[in-house]
Amino acid sequence: MVSVAIVGASGYTGGELTRLLLNHPEVEIEDISSRQFEETPIHKVHPHIRGTDLVFKNKKPSELDADIIFTATPHGASMKIIPDLLEIGAKVIDLSGDYRFNDIEVYEKWYGLKHTSDIKGVYGLPEIHREEIKNANLIANPGCFVTGAILSGYPLSKAAIVDRMIFDSKTGVSGAGVNPSSSTHYPNIGDNVNPYKVTSHRHTPEIQQELGLFSDVKVSFTPHLVPVIRGILTTNHSFLIEGSEDISSGELLDIYKKTYEGEPFIQILEDGEIPRLSSIRGSNYAQIGCFEIDETGRLVVISAIDNLVKGASGQAIHNMNIICGFDEKTGLNFFGMHP
Amino acid sequence: MVSVAIVGASGYTGGELTRLLLNHPEVEIEDISSRQFEETPIHKVHPHIRGTDLVFKNKKPSELDADIIFTATPHGASMKIIPDLLEIGAKVIDLSGDYRFNDIEVYEKWYGLKHTSDIKGVYGLPEIHREEIKNANLIANPGCFVTGAILSGYPLSKAAIVDRMIFDSKTGVSGAGVNPSSSTHYPNIGDNVNPYKVTSHRHTPEIQQELGLFSDVKVSFTPHLVPVIRGILTTNHSFLIEGSEDISSGELLDIYKKTYEGEPFIQILEDGEIPRLSSIRGSNYAQIGCFEIDETGRLVVISAIDNLVKGASGQAIHNMNIICGFDEKTGLNFFGMHP
Amino acid sequence: MVSVAIVGASGYTGGELTRLLLNHPEVEIEDISSRQFEETPIHKVHPHIRGTDLVFKNKKPSELDADIIFTATPHGASMKIIPDLLEIGAKVIDLSGDYRFNDIEVYEKWYGLKHTSDIKGVYGLPEIHREEIKNANLIANPGCFVTGAILSGYPLSKAAIVDRMIFDSKTGVSGAGVNPSSSTHYPNIGDNVNPYKVTSHRHTPEIQQELGLFSDVKVSFTPHLVPVIRGILTTNHSFLIEGSEDISSGELLDIYKKTYEGEPFIQILEDGEIPRLSSIRGSNYAQIGCFEIDETGRLVVISAIDNLVKGASGQAIHNMNIICGFDEKTGLNFFGMHP
Amino acid sequence: MVSVAIVGASGYTGGELTRLLLNHPEVEIEDISSRQFEETPIHKVHPHIRGTDLVFKNKKPSELDADIIFTATPHGASMKIIPDLLEIGAKVIDLSGDYRFNDIEVYEKWYGLKHTSDIKGVYGLPEIHREEIKNANLIANPGCFVTGAILSGYPLSKAAIVDRMIFDSKTGVSGAGVNPSSSTHYPNIGDNVNPYKVTSHRHTPEIQQELGLFSDVKVSFTPHLVPVIRGILTTNHSFLIEGSEDISSGELLDIYKKTYEGEPFIQILEDGEIPRLSSIRGSNYAQIGCFEIDETGRLVVISAIDNLVKGASGQAIHNMNIICGFDEKTGLNFFGMHP
Secondary structure (H helix, E strand, O other): OEEEEEEOOOOHHHHHHHHHHHOOOOEEEEEEEOOOOOOOEHHHOOOOOOOOOOEEEOOOHHHOOOOEEEEOOOOOOHHHHHHHHHHOOOEEEEOOOOOOOOOHHHHHHHHOOOOOOOOOOEEOOHHHHHHHHHOOOEEEOOOHHHHHHHHHHHHHHHHOOEEEEEEEEEEOHHHHOOOOOHHHEHHHHOOOOEEOOOOOOOHHHHHHHHHOOOOOOEEEEEEEEOOOOOOEEEEEEEEEOOOOOOOOHHHHHHHHHHHOOOOOOEEEOOOOOOOOHHHOOOOOOEEEEEEEEOOOOEEEEEEEEOOOHHHHHHHHHHHHHHHHOOOOOOOOOOOOOOO | OEEEEEEOOOOHHHHHHHHHHOOOOOEEEEEEEOOOOOOOEHHHHOOOOOOOOOEEEOOOHHHOOOOEEEEOOOOOOHHHHHHHHHHOOOEEEEOOOOOOOOOHHHHHHHHOOOOOOOOOOEEOOHHHHHHHHHOOOEEEOOOHHHHHHHHHHHHHHHHOOEEEEEEEEEEOHHHHOOOOOHHHEHHHHOOOOEEOOOOOOOHHHHHHHHHOOOOOOEEEEEEEEOOOOOOEEEEEEEEEOOOOOOOOHHHHHHHHHHHOOOOOOEEEOOOOOOOOHHHOOOOOOEEEEEEEEOOOOEEEEEEEEOOOHHHHHHHHHHHHHHHHOOOOOOOOOOOOOOO | OEEEEEEOOOOHHHHHHHHHHHOOOOEEEEEEEOOOOOOOEHHHOOOOOOOOOOEEEOOOHHHOOOOEEEEOOOOOOHHHHHHHHHHOOOEEEEOOOOOOOOOHHHHHHHHOOOOOOOOOOEEOOHHHHHHHHHOOOEEEOOOHHHHHHHHHHHHHHHHOOEEEEEEEEEEOHHHHOOOOOHHHEHHHHOOOOEEOOOOOOOHHHHHHHHHOOOOOOEEEEEEEEOOOOOOEEEEEEEEEOOOOOOOOHHHHHHHHHHHOOOOOOEEEOOOOOOOOHHHOOOOOOEEEEEEEEOOOOEEEEEEEEOOOHHHHHHHHHHHHHHHHOOOOOOOOOOOOOOO | OEEEEEEOOOOHHHHHHHHHHOOOOOEEEEEEEOOOOOOOEHHHHOOOOOOOOOEEEOOOHHHOOOOEEEEOOOOOOHHHHHHHHHHOOOEEEEOOOOOOOOOHHHHHHHHOOOOOOOOOOEEOOHHHHHHHHHOOOEEEOOOHHHHHHHHHHHHHHHHOOEEEEEEEEEEOHHHHOOOOOHHHEHHHHOOOOEEOOOOOOOHHHHHHHHHOOOOOOEEEEEEEEOOOOOOEEEEEEEEEOOOOOOOOHHHHHHHHHHHOOOOOOEEEOOOOOOOOHHHOOOOOOEEEEEEEEOOOOEEEEEEEEOOOHHHHHHHHHHHHHHHHOOOOOOOOOOOOOOO
16 A cells, blocks of 8 residues: 655646546555645545545645655646655656656757756656666656657667658647636637647657657657547658568567567557547557558558546556556556447 | 346447446456357457457357346347346346336337336336345336436425426437437537437336326426537426425435435535536436526426446446445446546 | 628627628628727637738727627626717617616626616517617617527417426537636536526526516526537427417417518428527527427427527627618528538 | 539538528529439428428439539449530539549549549649639549648649658548448547548549649648548648758748639638638638748648538539639638637
8 A cells, every 4th residue: 555645636637646546456645735726625626526535735745745746737846846755755756747858958948947956757658668667766757649659659669660750649638738728718629620839849859759769760740639528649650761661561560569568558459440539538558550551651550548547647657556566557457438 | 256248238338338347346247249249359349448358249048147137238129038038047137128117008108119028127226226126136227318317306206395397408429329320420419409309208208107106296308419428417497386485405405415315326516516427427426416496486406427327337237236235336436537 | 881890809709790791792891899909900819700901909989980880898898888889870789788678677686787878779689679670779689598598489478378488508618708718628518518507697587578578477597508619509398378288289380480470580490300500500590499298288499599690690780781771681691501 | 694403412512512502693503413312302401401492303414404513423423424414515513533533543443443434524623723624514523631632732742842741631520421320420439539541541642643743742641530520621741852951931931822822712821820620611711821840851731621612512613613704702702600
């Protein structure tokens, strides 16, 4: 049994963490915190979580007492409290972008913030960094788009058979967070498709960092907001390098199967099945499929994840399970909701 | 540990039963059956349920061997197999309308079918019939609209303070089942609201039967299809009888709280909170709230359920839990998904 | 040819007025005004209106020079400028609630505002008040819910055959206006149904005022927000008075046909057709249908309108056409968009 | 005044043609035909088109008498009737794929049909083929995806500055036509994103044919179904050839502006505006914008069209206007509907 606290629990990822952890058999939620909702019972903020005795508190880092602390705080806010949380001996799983970059300059350029902490986190994508995660004190939980993109491209980069990947991602609106804005106003996004930050989204360098670990691949990324609540569907258009043009769909499938062998949350689709959001809605599974090559030599791989689960809170719990030595599926062993 | 079989597992309620029962700690799924998909692995039909070894079979009733058999078969089909299923000693939970009516003539009139079986089922709404359910061999699981309507009106009927209830219900499209039709075609129901069977839906007599058990109340019901996947929001417009006009919202709240005291899946809202589908999406909870009375003496109570869970498969599992003597929340002890 | 100005043209009704008036053959748009967007070209605010030379101005009432001025300003703001607009000799069509009430006290009670003007407007529902509209200087354009409700109930009240009407309305989110809020945030209303102001919406007394002109009928109203962009579907549950219980659906249909005979924008449905939003999306038509009576004596009439057209801007243009002596369908003579 | 007939008027493109032509001041609709709905009044099939005296007929080609005949018939059906329609002296605008290909073998390969007619049509994309359209007897109206893709890529191909374009398209469900199927069933596509025919959609060779007219460019195309009723948003990822890498966004914008100078239905966006479906919903406008180049040298251009208007029926009317010598905007001179 481990005790956990969730800092910044009033947003969507904080709510999802709370909901999932309430069903985790090895976890006791000690604290949920929110500056805005101090002393508010949780169901007033998350009306689907009702009948618990959870109440938001606004504790200082030094007042928290938990084995694992999740920081679902905004970029910039996380780095202000994480040093203190590590100080009290907690292991920290951070859902912001603050500790995701190996190169601080990249962070500062893309986030427009001065980084104030020289602590290093472990990049919390279990499919790539499982061994480092086991002993980490600070996990930098990956970005939602990044998770979908990397999972679709990692086997290709590892096999060093492509030199360029274009990630065309379609995301549900919950990825924009809990705060209303013009772009999330129902009449503006209902029945609509809105590309944004077409060549300038800050998840781009994060994808580049991780896929560049394995081979020299150029990464492009464009997100589109679609009238969906949850989920990210990523269409990865890749180009085979000289010498690999003759690879077949079947061989690609084998590469993916082998790369992800034994992974508890990866589902490789075959027999013509294509990933879709409805197949993983609400679950921690990532579906990866397609592996088709067209007449021009373009290779397409498609991934589907739930942005709030595999793309955020579920992956954070997966990381916790690894750190704590639990079976990796503990508390996450359920299928998505369809229809 | 009980063994279960699901007959008619390829539809939405069958899929939902399977998904939920796979996470039920006291259940072993022995068989899922489908005539149409015989020998097909489950993920080809329910692409969210993947990695199990479940394969659809097309067994005869006499070939099934399970403690509990769920029949998620169409109206008319259930009564053809249920006598045989009872014969082999199974307890049966039927999700069709075949055994819901105390008066066979009402069934035959509204369903346009000749009833071929004189077996009686127990009406499986635990909040009203828990004691009978405990010893039942055959449960007639309530209709989805009926569940939402009854839960909103039962305390009023029991208190005998209203003489008329109008249920104006808004349902998600999954209630129409898995088969495509013009009315479920996305361009026809997206961005639309479609009333149907405005005064002739066959859930009307079922609501009337159950609410009429407690007092003399006239029931009207009109369903509307809305661009939602799951969920039924029922607005119950009721009229207080002479002698009860002076009841207050607070007194009504007390009646509801008292009537549903200890019920594991009923959430009574207060402090101005209003039920909404997002608060119970994917869960077995029913939310009931509002209790306001306007200047004309109209009383409004609102309920929200997930039509596939509390309105069908979750309620069926709740009934199973009662029959088997399990804790009633076993396998259903999770909150809904918001956002 | 008449010259028009639109005050408050940056919101949804202002944008819709502009879009429709640009296609009106007898109209020249002189001015569109907005305090917030002064000097901004229209396509920056309404990205679908592009290639015109319209630019928002922020003129004082006395600086405007137009035959007809539409005030698409908020409640409370309209009454501050309308006296001055009338002063300069313009005819004013106001889309706010400020001049809709015959009894100022009702307005002040429901809107929580002190009324500062003793000018009287003509209630701009052409199907009831056409003759007064012809010579009006100030039109109080009806509320969106009110339009759908009245049109469904007016023939019943006029025939004095019912004593109570319950309007259960389902509205698209554009009715909430252009400003984002928690209730219009896509993840909160997508896949959801949200009742609000269940017994306290300020359109209630407006419905009561108009339907009460013809007979003594008690009016109840409850709105529900549904995941739809445009449109209001109103389900009118009415109760026949003693002496009228034996009326048939056919006779009701005749009453509606006769009441609305010659009305250019009313479509009475028969032969089992039921109004739906998709049939009038983007048009000024109102569909009215159903006329069914159930076994308890409840009568159901259903209406469908586009809240931004028949429920606001289209109706305002209809009023202008009447005032100016144009053919009533001028500029509004097009069908809705389906799918 | 020209007389027109619409063959196959019961589908979505046929309905949209009818709706738009009813408002075309130079057109008289002589006939709407449908085998399935012979003798049915139009509002029974298109419930938004009401109050006309249009009734579906099932005439043989030789019985039709019209100046212009639109064939909104399925692939394969068009080529069976068009020779006869030309025989009676009508000009034909065909909305199927039957006459779109210069090379019959390409058609036969991708459509899996034997072509039975050696008549040649003119490819009806006015922005490229206006001069040929003027004198054509048979117009092959472009495919919906093709229209959005070509418009985004034509200036690049004409300028011969890219060697590869990847079109990642997101389409509304009306593109799938009026017939329900599992993929258009609301619970399956609501809240979902579904890629399909990822590398094998038959609009691919059509895009290749037209863009290949101007330079040597390799074309890839992948469509995605999104929960939208109307509209296609195409993200064109292109790669600049050697010698053109240094082109700037501003220069690209100039190329687009110059290429489309004077085009009545092309809107080139600048100042950071990005095309979105809501800006052109229901209109014949195409929006084109973005022109950004990322650090890897990928260039992104985005287009948005209404698949039923600019992508089908509106474009067909535009072609008719050119053939008949009308002002090109006649009957199409209206803005889209937002919200």
